[in-house]
Amino acid sequence: MSAERSREANKGRLFNRWILKHGSIHAISFPATHVASAFAIAFFLLHYSFWIGTVFLVIATLISLGAVIGRYHYALDVLMRAVTAFLVFLASYRYLPPL
Amino acid sequence: MRCELPEWIQIGCTLGFAAASWGTGLTSRPIPVRRRWIVTALAAFAVIAIAIAHLCAPFLSRDSFLVFLDLLTIALFLIPYWQTGQFFLAPNPRIQSRLEDFDRWLLPGVSSHSGTERNPIGFMLEMAYLSCYPSGAARSPRRLRRWTEG
Secondary structure, three states: OOHHHHHHOOHHHHHHHHHHHHHOOOOOOOOOHHHHHHHHHHHHHHHHOHHHHHHHHHHHHHHHHHHHHOOOOOHHHHHHHHHHHHHHHHHHHHHOOOO | OOOOHHHHHHHHHHHHHHHHHHHHHHOOOOOOHHHHHHHHHHHHHHHHHHHHHHHOHHHOOHHHHHHHHHHHHHHOOHHHHHHHHOOOOOOOHHHHHHHHHHHHHHOHHHHOOOOOOOOHHHHHHHHHHHOHHHHHHOOOHHHHHHHHHO
16 A cells, blocks of 8 residues: 555555455455355354344444445455355254254 | 264365365466465365364363354364365456446445544454454354353
């Protein structure tokens, strides 16, 4: 990120860009791992606790918005991963250990 | 203590990617040998980490060990991600163009910007994107089970 763009970016964005610079594979944007993991865990937690699962569902939605508005992912990456996470949850529902 | 399903999935995925990396040598678009060794080393790291974790089982209670395994799985979550990155050769301009067209149609106001603004909403969205990392550690289903059981 150029010096001029760094001054225009908020601190959160600078930190996210730093993490991506050192930890990202700098390649594909699909799948949107942030979104997939967030929604997958939110759905599973909903199975065990409605309130905790709802909190994580809200977090997952905010992560999705951050991913698209921050231009870390295309909108289709995010939508497809949220749907994939839900389908995986449905497929594995009966294998979930009882509470 | 035997491996649980998440550990077997972790081991299977990482070893599968390692095998696939060497398998590209039989195709028309092989990935460089250096990248194949990186994929293999990541797989070996994941398997060794899980094996070492199981060696710790005698020193922990069953519940604590299962929560520890949950956290280990989360920590090893990045291994397949880094492995798949080694398979990337070049972007597909046609697919990129279609994705951008979809964004322009769905979110015309967002796609024209290069990122979040320097304001409280922009900061909140960036923090939301960042929250994926620490919230991962809190997602241990076995830890949740301990909480809900009291």
